[in-house]
Amino acid sequence: MRLAELSERSGVPTATIKYYLRERLLPPGERITTTKAEYGDTHLRRLRLVRALVQVGKMPVAAAREVLAAVEDESLDHHMRLGAAVWALPHDPAPTEETPEITAARGTADELLRRLGWQYGLKLGPVSPAYGMLVNALAALARLSYPHTVENVLPYARIAGELAAADLDLVEEYETPAEQVEAAVALTVLLEPVLLSLRRLAEAEESHRRFRADSS
Missing domain, CATH: 1.10.1660.10 (Multidrug-efflux Transporter Regulator; Chain: A; Domain 2)
Structure with missing residues (x-):
């Protein structure tokens, strides 16, 4: 054409x-x-x-x-x-300094990925833009004293896993x-x-x- x-x-x-x-x-x-x-x-x-x-x-x-x-x-x-x-x-920028909240948030993010069995996410964590966004978000929740533990975030992560499967089902069409x-x-x-x-x-x-x- x-x-x-x-x-x-x-x-x-x-x-x-x-x-x-x-x-x-x-x-x-x-x-x-x-x-x-x-x-x-x-x-x-x-x-x-x-x-x-x-x-x-x-x-x-x-x-x-x-x-x-x-x-x-x-x-x-x-x-x-x-x-x-x-x-x-x-993506939003990764954490630029290692504050106590950021350090704690990294621990929470890592434990969350372990609980989910997302080994690939753990492997990529240090360089993944999405991982950096997650750490920043968890640190912001902690700074403002809102729920930010693994147990608080786990339901959202499980839903995200279901969404990822739905996404790739569409892609495979x-x-x-x-x-x-x-x-x-x-x-x-x-x-x-x-x-x-x-x-x-x-x-x-x-x-x-x-x-x-x-x-x-």
Whole structure:
């Protein structure tokens, strides 16, 4: 398909597609003349992913380019390629200083992973952005005297394990490894707001069930 058709089928303006091409967020089309190129279904898929990263995820172009480089890294096995692509997504910064709260939070995080049997998470812990986010979150809970023990967090972690299985069930519905990696990244970005909104709706429902005024 030509650029105009790619724009029509994707819903992305031609000027935006040209910008993505210049910024190397979209691979070049197959050149058919000096001024025209042909595009295919891979470009449609990639445009969906780029829109998820840049428009929904509000990701800077440089960060999106780094994620896409991980998506395209065929030197990795499937597990590592999926992990590298999701790992490249922006994360909150890791702890920058070893305060007593941070040290205690690391211990809590490690014990939590041990209790769950997440040996791979324990192995990656020191360098994993998600692990650093967990440590920061646990330390913040501790500083403000909110529940932050392993027992407090364990129910959330078990639900997270179920969510991870559901995520990868969705990813496996895509046929090729390349499509699966792209879907893993896009769904990570697109489903996080869904999870947040569902949690808040569920809390409102549970609060109504527990604490509503007796109208009788």
